[in-house]
Amino acid sequence: MQNIDRALECIRHNETFNDYHCGNITSVYSTHLTSLKKHAATIYTRNVFFLVRDEIKEEASFSICNCVQDVDRYTYTLKRFGFENLTWTTCFIPSTNQIQCSCKLFETS
Numbered sequence: 001m002q003n004i005d006r007a008l009e010c011i012r013h014n015e016t017f018n019d020y021h022c023g024n025i026t027s028v029y030s031t032h033l034t035s036l037k038k039h040a041a042t043i044y045t046r047n048v049f050f051l052v053r054d055e056i057k058e059e060a061s062f063s064i065c066n067c068v069q070d071v072d073r074y075t076y077t078l079k080r081f082g083f084e085n086l087t088w089t090t091c092f093i094p095s096t097n098q099i100q101c102s103c104k105l106f107e108t109s
Contacts, residue, residue, distance in 0.1 A: 033059075 033056050040052045065087070066077035074092045089102045 037053060037056060040056075041049050044052060061081045062078045063081070064076050065079050068075045072093060072095055074094070076090045076092070078088045078090060080086060080088075091100045092098075093100075
């Protein structure tokens with residue numbers, strides 16, 4: 001029983017610590033898309049915000065090399081800095097708010 005009590009105490013401590021940081025500490029926004037990061041910091045917990053922040057940092061290495069607008073969709077071709085031979089195709093359908101990507105990241109996350 002003592003081990004269970006210690007484990008619960010640890011979980012409660014971590015939750016209280018995270019609640020305190022989410023409500024009382026503002027993050028430093030060191031890269032681009034500052035307004036997006038500020039918004040993410042207000043709606044996500046601190047741990048989830050760190051995941052979103054890392055994705056935003058990663059996004060900075062991509063550039064759009066082609067954009068095609070069809071009747072119901074936008075198709076983007078992306079390249080990553082330093083990997084010019086690799087391209088990814090992302091399709092956005094505004095009517096259904098659906099995103100499809102050749103890497104399948106949007107479908108799996």
